Amino acid sequence: MTPNELFPLDHPAFISHQLDRAAHLRFSDEKLFALEGKSDSRAYVVHRDSLVMKQDAAGPRALLTIAEALKAGANPGTIFLGLRDGAAVFGMGIGAAAVEALLTRADYVFSELRGMAMQGVVPPDQLSAIAMAKSLVSWHQRHGFCANCGIRTAMAEGGWKRVCPGCKTEHFPRTDPVAIMLVEKGDKCLLGRQKQFPPGMYSCLAGFVEAAETIEDAVRREIFEEAGIRCTDVKYYMTQPWPYPSSLMIGCSARATTDTIAIDHMELEDARWFDRDEATLMLKREHPDGLAGPHPFAIAHHLLGRWLQPG
Template sequence: MKIAEQVTFGGSGLDRAAHLRGDVTEQERMSADPRARCLLLWRGKLLVEGERLELLAWVAPTHALVTEGPGGEAETPIFLGLDEDGAPIFAQDISAWQAEGQDLTGLGGFVDRSEQQHPDLPKGQVFAELRRIMTRLSPRDAELAATAKAVIGWHASHRFCARCGARSEISQAGWQRGCPACGGQHFPRTDPVVIMLITHGDQVLMGRSPGWPEGMYSLLAGFVEPGETLEAAVRREVLEEAGVRVGSVTYLSSQPWPFPASLMFGCAGEALSRDLKIDPVEIEDAIWVSRSDMMLAFAGEHPRLLPARKGAIAHFLLQNWLADTLD
């Protein structure tokens, strides 16, 4: 696709400056740079501001929440890279904050509309769920948000060495963990996932998972297995979930998806028939949707069908399918 990288989180050309990650002296210098800024995350939510919460909010790397943490002990901030003007950009997790008296009702839900205001931060700067605001962010803020959320989420779930079980330590400015016991080195994980625009004539195959809002369907998707090509994964997943055999498969676009750490590979596939045999263990339902019905769904005028979530690559692919701009 000529517009493949216009997908949400599609990239903004961020200079990640990987050559500076192992330079402790340079990291200290950048932390003291008056232009430097740090993005705070709390339980996977990002600090944002603005009338529509459309802007990432920043603190200085010297802020107490960065240097000391909510409990008085903070790990090394994650170095995200350099902005256009060379300003260093960092991210820090402050999930130890207990958020007493805050609205916590939405945490962990399919849709989290709650916001949390830290008492040591300016009014109007709140923690919000990335899924809720991702389409409002600029391409640069979206890339920074996705990167910070994925890397910090990896640290939260990989604090111990996978080889010997000892507690590991952050190194390489947050892009590596080292084990002081056995010398093992561990790196941020990204899980490859195929998501498939499967068509047969003017109809597209859609599925839904249990727990989704009523009427919500999306493209089928699944993890790529070891030793498997993207094309093979597309054919296997569609056959397993919906019982549909797929012929030709082509790659369209990719999307980092930090929920928690996937890279979505958008592919197009041609179904060999419309016969469905749904595996209820894999999905709740699957249907064929005509182009005209999908247009009604995207316009919000379909009586039963909701469109895929805005910002997700499924929405991006379907939108371009409807506009005939997949090439």
């Protein structure tokens, strides 16, 4: 399948959620242990930005049995993600030493998640659950100690909470809101590129929503800070979970009231206005100068694609 077939307009990665989160089961360790021991239970095994997959005759498979996950070297202590068709699905982490051992084996595949998703190796309908696993595993690895008193905390409620045995403070996974926006002025839109982007790629500008800030204010502030453009008429489009490590991309559009660009080179390598014809060629990867837009995997592609739709 082509990237546009994998992620058609308005359907970026990580949004097709097929799990029943079954939050009521998080409060019973007994029930979770029983589910983990059932033959139809499955797990996603993640390490940093990568995924462990089982190599079958039909190709790599992301959803492992619990036995396969443990055989691969996944860490005990699973995170309950929910139920799929009545069967429990868990998230599991894996250490660096176990990953190194997997690289020498033919029965497992270990690769960066984003690349596999873009190529269709990982089915789009599984990406949301994998994003949950990746975000939660990363959170547990980075928040092992109480921010209040410094004592090591313990996993609770199926991995959706950590509790300090000393001061009893409860810690919950965080999601960081990020505003990502397509700014238009007449028949042109504003796109920028960062140094780490692939050569020739331009995308929508984005930035974290700060404390006590509305999404609308974040859009206006980020556009002005990064490109020196004033804008108004901020409108919401859609959101995309972004597990790098745990953000929520809030897609918006806005109308520019100025057009002179002043780039903050700490944030952007370049920014410029593109007309509709040029933007269309960029999304099609047919631009004569080799310029390209964002991949359909990302919400930025869909913001741009929606702007290019007639009417």
